[in-house]
Amino acid sequence: MLIPNLEYHLSHLQLLEAESIHIFREVVAEFRNPVLLYSIGKDSTVLLHIAQKAFYPGKIPFPLLHIDSRWEFREMYEFRDRLRDQLSLDLRVWINPQAIELNINPFDHGSEKHTQITRTEALKQALDHFQFDAAFGGGRRDEEKSRAKERIFSLRNRFHQWDPKNQRPELWNLYNTRINPGESMRVFPLSNWTELDIWLYILRENIPIVPLYFAAERPVVERNGTLIMVNDDRLPLLPNEKPQLRKVRFRTLGCYPLTGAIESNAETIEQIIQEMLLTRTSERQGRVIDHDAQASMEDKKRDGYF
Amino acid sequence: MPLAESARQLAISDIQSYLAEHEQKDLLRFLTCGSVDDGKSTLIGRLFYDCKLIYEDQLTALLRDSQIHGTTGGSFDPALFTDGLKAEREQGITIDVAYRYFSTNRRKFIIADCPGHEQYTRNMATGASHCNLAIILVDARNGITTQTRRHSFIISLLGIRHVVLAVNKMDLVQWSAEIFHNIHREYTDFASRLQFTDLHAIPIAALHGDNVVQRSQNMPWYEGPTLLSHLENVNISADRNLVDLRFPVQYVIRPNLEFRGYAGTIASGILRTGDEVMVVSSARRSRVRRILIGNKEVSHAQAPLAVTICLEDEIDISRGDVLAHPNNLPCYDTDVEAMLIWFDSSPSKTGAVYWAKIGTFTVPVTLTKLRYKTDVNSLRKIENPPNPGLEMNEIGRAHLTFHRPVAFDPYRKNPPLGSFILIDRLTNNTAAAGIILDSATADSRSALSRIHPASRNIQRESSLVLPNVKSSLTGLRPFTLWFTGLSGSGKSTIAKLLERRLAQFGYLSALLDGDNLRHGLCRDLGFTPPERSENLRRAAEVARLFNDNGILVITSFISPYQADRAIAREIIGPDRFLEIYISTPLHICEQRDVKGLYARARAGEIPFFTGISDPYEPPTNPHLTIPAHEWPPEESLRRILLLLRSHGAFLREAPQEPNI
Numbered sequence: 001m002l003i004p005n006l007e008y009h010l011s012h013l014q015l016l017e018a019e020s021i022h023i024f025r026e027v028v029a030e031f032r033n034p035v036l037l038y039s040i041g042k043d044s045t046v047l048l049h050i051a052q053k054a055f056y057p058g059k060i061p062f063p064l065l066h067i068d069s070r071w072e073f074r075e076m077y078e079f080r081d082r083l084r085d086q087l088s089l090d091l092r093v094w095i096n097p098q099a100i101e102l103n104i105n106p107f108d109h110g111s112e113k114h115t116q117i118t119r120t121e122a123l124k125q126a127l128d129h130f131q132f133d134a135a136f137g138g139g140r141r142d143e144e145k146s147r148a149k150e151r152i153f154s155l156r157n158r159f160h161q162w163d164p165k166n167q168r169p170e171l172w173n174l175y176n177t178r179i180n181p182g183e184s185m186r187v188f189p190l191s192n193w194t195e196l197d198i199w200l201y202i203l204r205e206n207i208p209i210v211p212l213y214f215a216a217e218r219p220v221v222e223r224n225g226t227l228i229m230v231n232d233d234r235l236p237l238l239p240n241e242k243p244q245l246r247k248v249r250f251r252t253l254g255c256y257p258l259t260g261a262i263e264s265n266a267e268t269i270e271q272i273i274q275e276m277l278l279t280r281t282s283e284r285q286g287r288v289i290d291h292d293a294q295a296s297m298e299d300k301k302r303d304g305y306f
Numbered sequence: 307m308p309l310a311e312s313a314r315q316l317a318i319s320d321i322q323s324y325l326a327e328h329e330q331k332d333l334l335r336f337l338t339c340g341s342v343d344d345g346k347s348t349l350i351g352r353l354f355y356d357c358k359l360i361y362e363d364q365l366t367a368l369l370r371d372s373q374i375h376g377t378t379g380g381s382f383d384p385a386l387f388t389d390g391l392k393a394e395r396e397q398g399i400t401i402d403v404a405y406r407y408f409s410t411n412r413r414k415f416i417i418a419d420c421p422g423h424e425q426y427t428r429n430m431a432t433g434a435s436h437c438n439l440a441i442i443l444v445d446a447r448n449g450i451t452t453q454t455r456r457h458s459f460i461i462s463l464l465g466i467r468h469v470v471l472a473v474n475k476m477d478l479v480q481w482s483a484e485i486f487h488n489i490h491r492e493y494t495d496f497a498s499r500l501q502f503t504d505l506h507a508i509p510i511a512a513l514h515g516d517n518v519v520q521r522s523q524n525m526p527w528y529e530g531p532t533l534l535s536h537l538e539n540v541n542i543s544a545d546r547n548l549v550d551l552r553f554p555v556q557y558v559i560r561p562n563l564e565f566r567g568y569a570g571t572i573a574s575g576i577l578r579t580g581d582e583v584m585v586v587s588s589a590r591r592s593r594v595r596r597i598l599i600g601n602k603e604v605s606h607a608q609a610p611l612a613v614t615i616c617l618e619d620e621i622d623i624s625r626g627d628v629l630a631h632p633n634n635l636p637c638y639d640t641d642v643e644a645m646l647i648w649f650d651s652s653p654s655k656t657g658a659v660y661w662a663k664i665g666t667f668t669v670p671v672t673l674t675k676l677r678y679k680t681d682v683n684s685l686r687k688i689e690n691p692p693n694p695g696l697e698m699n700e701i702g703r704a705h706l707t708f709h710r711p712v713a714f715d716p717y718r719k720n721p722p723l724g725s726f727i728l729i730d731r732l733t734n735n736t737a738a739a740g741i742i743l744d745s746a747t748a749d750s751r752s753a754l755s756r757i758h759p760a761s762r763n764i765q766r767e768s769s770l771v772l773p774n775v776k777s778s779l780t781g782l783r784p785f786t787l788w789f790t791g792l793s794g795s796g797k798s799t800i801a802k803l804l805e806r807r808l809a810q811f812g813y814l815s816a817l818l819d820g821d822n823l824r825h826g827l828c829r830d831l832g833f834t835p836p837e838r839s840e841n842l843r844r845a846a847e848v849a850r851l852f853n854d855n856g857i858l859v860i861t862s863f864i865s866p867y868q869a870d871r872a873i874a875r876e877i878i879g880p881d882r883f884l885e886i887y888i889s890t891p892l893h894i895c896e897q898r899d900v901k902g903l904y905a906r907a908r909a910g911e912i913p914f915f916t917g918i919s920d921p922y923e924p925p926t927n928p929h930l931t932i933p934a935h936e937w938p939p940e941e942s943l944r945r946i947l948l949l950l951r952s953h954g955a956f957l958r959e960a961p962q963e964p965n966i
Binding site for chain 1: 317318321322324325328329330331332333403404405406407409414416428429431432435436556557559560561565567569570571598599600601608610611612614625649661663664666721722725726727729734735736739
């Protein structure tokens with residue numbers, strides 16, 4: 001089927017998609033063993049969709065890696081496995097063995113240590129184990145202050161450390177992909193996308209996402225002003241706490257005890273976009289980990305977190 | 307980010323309309339540069355705050371930070387919105403490029419917030435390489451500084467054509483019009499040596515918001531647009547090169563024996579199915595059979611879309627090859643003259659070998675000779691510098707020799723194929739950014755020199771009068787307004803009216819008319835396609851001589867072929883060439899038939915008559931389209947004068963201000 005494209009006007013979504021496709025192809029052409037870090041969230045699902053376009057009609061020429069904290073929402077595991085089967089993906093799952101051994105969880109060890117062991121350490125282990133030299137992530141510069149300065153190709157030393165003062169300049173679309181043995185590159189094809197762009201693209205391309213993004217009646221408890229969903233029986237309830245059914249949805253997904261829900265009636269993508277456009281608070285507000293310390297994301301990044 | 311108030315209303319009442327409108331918005335990338343205390347971060351913070359683009363939780367955090375780190379005595383400090391990293395928060399300065407995103411009802415914007423530090427020139431070059439427009443901030447108390455000159459030079463080198471001179475902190479100079487005008491004048495003088503086509507000065511006070519989003523009550527003497535209004539309206543549609551097709555192959559997709567696709571990002575131009583294309587390195591030709599964007603098949607695609615193409619024939623193509631139209635090829639050579647911006651802490655070494663990455667091609671390159679360093683403060687050449695190498699943040703011109711021939715264009719003509727990076731082979735550091743000026747050998751093997759090689763014994767003589775001095779005598783920056791359209795479309799009429807109007811305002815221009823040239827200079831030529839091409843080549847050379855002598859040229863030629871206009875543009879220079887398409891349709895031209903030519907052509911008396919027995923290829927991306935059959939002449943003139951104004955063509959006010 002030929003789609004006539006008589007206008008020479010390009011919309012910003014077309015430009016963003018083209019830039020992301022270019023980045024995917026550049027990495028596959030120049031790295032030995034790339035991987036896509038798949039967190040199951042909407043951004044990495046968009047990332048996966050663009051990767052399919054970049055190599056069509058071929059298959060995605062790299063595996064996907066899910067760093068599993070063991071505390072993801074149940075719905076996320078279901079979505080991941082369904083997608084893997086539908087698209088015949090080479091999906092690898094990594095859980096930090098130490099986390100299993102010590103039964104690391106957000107309640108006994110605190111959100112900071114929990115994230116450190118189940119995400120940051122686990123990611124480093126997996127990258128070392130599979131010898132990946134480039135890892136795609138769904139990070140966007142509009143998410144958070146320190147990410148605004150992140151390069152698209154972010155060099156990490158052999159200890160996966162990020163040095164904000166020693167990043168390579170990126171001019172035009174010429175990316176310096178040369179690395180020494182042991183070093184690796186984190187690559188962010190969605191760097192220039194905003195949250196609104198992501199939603200508009202999901203709408204335009206009709207991309208399936210985890211149902212938790214849509215509002216539904218869900219059992220929640222309120223803690224320090226944050227609504228936490230009772231996703232399984234591992235969530236210890238406080239003496240006076242009783243789960244209530246409320247109509248909520250999630251703006252970001254991660255470990256369920258650390259991810260706040262928002263009350264919402266948005267049941268379609270259009271309604272989500274409308275609600276998002278009218279909101280007065282930023283996306284990461286629902287994430288408990290970012291409140292730990294000022295510039296906490298920056299500290300985590302220096303340490304090797306995405 | 308939250309929405310500007312007007313957009314909020316639409317999003318509430320009609321989300322479908324809002325989405326449809328948002329989808330159509332274009333994208334302007336701009337950077338802000340200035341010295342450490344000129345107020346860049348304050349300006350961006352103010353822009354976001356006044357557009358109501360800061361979330362409530364962010365604002366709360368900012369107010370808290372203002373108490374701790376603010377430089378405003380505890381009240382809201384807009385600068386803290388953009389200063390991201392801890393270290394710089396403590397020092398109170400920006401140390402890296404930060405990208406910010408916002409949109410208004412008119413446009414989506416990406417801001418590169420660039421540092422003012424001398425040692426971070428590389429970050430500014432980085433930011434500038436992605437942008438269409440630059441805001442140069444100066445402190446009204448200090449005026450133009452060394453840093454201002456340095457930054458202006460870098461953004462000019464990186465090909466940015468649109469510049470806003472934002473004179474900040476007007477509150478600290480008692481809102482003085484005189485101080486603003488003096489700074490504006492001093493900067494215009496300085497910038498005349500640079501390549502900007504569009505320069506605009508705005509007096510602002512970013513801390514208080516004057517003329518950023520809201521019009522200032524304190525400077526009634528300033529009648530121009532606010533900064534935001536200018537950013538929303540500046541015309542960038544002509545910045546992208548859609549004329550010269552260049553397709554660097556990035557990756558070959560070969561999932562099975564039936565499918566062989568060449569994946570890549572179109573660097574410039576438009577690619578259509580059925581096009582004949584040539585592999586520049588091997589000169590092998592084929593035709594485009596299919597074009598895919600993702601899994602969708604399209605009939606054509608333009609820069610900078612990422613596509614996968616299939617060709618009719620199995621020819622040997624791999625990553626790094628460049629495809630182009632056979633009648634419009636890039637240079638293909640080993641030796642180039644280039645400007646280098648040095649990034650690495652270890653200085654450049656003449657004779658050393660680096661990796662060069664140009665397009666998708668990585669090749670060893672020798673730094674053959676450093677011709678000179680540029681003193682970015684005075685823009686003077688330092689021919690025999692005390693240190694023989696370029697040090698970090700230094701800029702110079704060099705002769706480089708690639709170890710294999712490379713397909714390239716001069717940067718001025720086509721940035722994606724005129725830019726490269728140098729990589730240190732030992733450390734893997736990005737050592738430098740390179741901007742190709744031209745081929746270093748006499749026979750550049752470009753399409754143009756292949757058609758009309760000049761004698762190697764002839765060198766160009768340069769004038770003793772600087773070009774900007776000449777154009778200051780005419781009052782106009784020397785552009786060539788290239789009118790194209792069918793016979794009888796109204797080209798000559800509008801061209802003559804324009805020349806007269808400019809003369810009435812006190813500006814000198816020159817008119818080149820097709821018929822007039824054919825009476826003299828070109829009287830040996832007929833109307834076959836090759837003769838038409840030669841006619842236009844001569845016309846373009848004449849226009850160029852006029853432009854080189856500081857005179858604006860108005861040309862009126864049918865110029866029916868895209869390829870000929872591309873060559874004219876190359877001769878005259880892409881920055882000076884403004885294409886104006888007179889779009890009166892054929893049936894109306896034929897109805898009018900002022901000279902009775904259409905009737906004769908229909909009767910078969912005139913061969914190769916454009917529109918009847920010879921094709922007319924309309925421009926794909928003209929600077930201006932004039933439907934002369936619909937617009938009164940006055941409207942056509944007004945639009946042309948606006949185009950000239952938006953390109954900064956008027957160097958002095960007219961005795962009679964053009965009423966536009």
